[in-house]
Amino acid sequence: MNRRFAGAVTASIALAGAAAAAAPASAAGAGAPARGHGEVDFTGIVALSNCSGSLVRGPRSRDSDKALVLTNGHCLEDGMPAPGQVIVDRPSARTFRLLDRTGRTSLGTLKATRVEYSTMTDTDVTVYRLDESYGTIRKRYGIPALRLSTARPSDGTEIRVVSGYWKTVYGCKSDATVYRLREAGWTWKDSIRYTPQCQTVHGTSGSPVVDARTRHVVAINNTGNDDGGRCTLNNPCEVDREGNVDVRRGAHYAQQTYLLARCLGEGGDVVLGGSCALPRP
Numbered sequence: 001m002n003r004r005f006a007g008a009v010t011a012s013i014a015l016a017g018a019a020a021a022a023a024p025a026s027a028a029g030a031g032a033p034a035r036g037h038g039e040v041d042f043t044g045i046v047a048l049s050n051c052s053g054s055l056v057r058g059p060r061s062r063d064s065d066k067a068l069v070l071t072n073g074h075c076l077e078d079g080m081p082a083p084g085q086v087i088v089d090r091p092s093a094r095t096f097r098l099l100d101r102t103g104r105t106s107l108g109t110l111k112a113t114r115v116e117y118s119t120m121t122d123t124d125v126t127v128y129r130l131d132e133s134y135g136t137i138r139k140r141y142g143i144p145a146l147r148l149s150t151a152r153p154s155d156g157t158e159i160r161v162v163s164g165y166w167k168t169v170y171g172c173k174s175d176a177t178v179y180r181l182r183e184a185g186w187t188w189k190d191s192i193r194y195t196p197q198c199q200t201v202h203g204t205s206g207s208p209v210v211d212a213r214t215r216h217v218v219a220i221n222n223t224g225n226d227d228g229g230r231c232t233l234n235n236p237c238e239v240d241r242e243g244n245v246d247v248r249r250g251a252h253y254a255q256q257t258y259l260l261a262r263c264l265g266e267g268g269d270v271v272l273g274g275s276c277a278l279p280r281p
Contacts, residue, residue: 001074001124001183001205001223001234040160040169040210042103044146046096046110047164051075053096054162054208055110055137056217057145058264063135065268067145069096069112069128070257071206072222073120080120083185086281087118088270094128098141103167107141117270121279122189123255124222126206127270146208148261149216153192158212161194161221161254165203171212172197181253182245183223183236192219192254193238200224200252209254217257224252 044055046069053071061068074080077094081087094112099105111131118126130137138144153159153174161170172195181191192209194200200207200221209219228249229235236253238246263276272280 001072040162040212040215041101042099042162042164042167042169043101043143045099045103045162045164045208047099047106047167048075048094048096048206050165050203051205052162052164052166052203052207052221054164054217055098055143055145056148056208057134058148058261058268059150060264060266061134061145061268062266063138064133066113067110067130067132067134067137068116068268069110069130070148070208070217070220070260071126071128072220073118073124073126074222075206076115076118076126081118082120083187084121085119086121086279087115088272088281090115090118092128096128097164098137098143099164099167100143103164107143110137116268117260117278119279120186122187123259123278124186124188125220125255125257125260127260129268146210147216148257148264149211149214149218150258150261151218152190152256152258153211153218157218159194159198159218160210160212161198161200161204161207162210163200163204163207163221165207166201168204170198170200170204178238178253179241180239181223181236182231182239184231184233187239188222188255190256192256193248194252194254196250198252199250219254219256221252221254225249
């Protein structure tokens with residue numbers, strides 16, 4: 001992972017942010033691009049102690065709603081959720097550094113009041129609820145939240161992976177949608193594989209994947225195959241509908257976020273059940 005999990009349990013689960021307590025790997029020698037890429041900047045981007053993240057809002061969010069921060073499940077502060085585990089409405093005092101549009105300056109510290117939702121089953125996501133509203137944050141810092149797309153991104157979409165931890169933007173395309181991605185005991189559905197230009201590293205876990213055209217968040221960066229291992233920690237493998245396993249050393253992946261966007265109700269609550277397809281506790 002990239003924590004990867006950068007942060008994974010102890011390495012990356014490249015989950016680009018991975019295990020809750022693992023230290024991020026160094027970007028040195030990883031082929032990270034120069035700061036900034038194209039017209040997508042660091043608006044709405046936050047840095048965590050071990051991962052990257054973003055200030056996001058859903059299709060029904062209002063300026064008066066308490067703001068949400070999106071990162072990976074494996075970036076959770078007290079350890080990665082076990083396979084099958086879903087965490088909802090748990091108190092949290094986690095803090096996040098809000099970056100300016102250039103990524104060079106920290107504008108201030110945002111603070112969570114609770115974990116709204118977190119899991120590593122089917123997807124790899126944590127949603128934190130903050131103590132301030134979207135309107136208050138924008139008035140104080142001049143920074144709006146990124147919008148979550150309710151649509152699936154198409155293969156070939158031009159994307160940017162924006163890391164608050166490394167203050168780096170990676171530019172590439174969505175190469176393919178992977179039926180199942182398996183890493184250690186976790187399995188994720190309909191993962192996005194990047195084209196080779198996005199060589200994300202440990203510490204980029206939790207980075208939003210932004211559609212370069214719409215500027216909406218379509219996925220969340222979470223892992224990569226470090227060593228060519230088969231379905232092991234920091235070495236995810238692809239599994240097709242027939243159960244065939246494919247290992248792609250150096251490939252990097254993200255989890256789509258349209259399901260999360262569709263589950264956000266009024267007030268920013270994650271409303272499980274009904275038409276919401278996210279896993280339930």
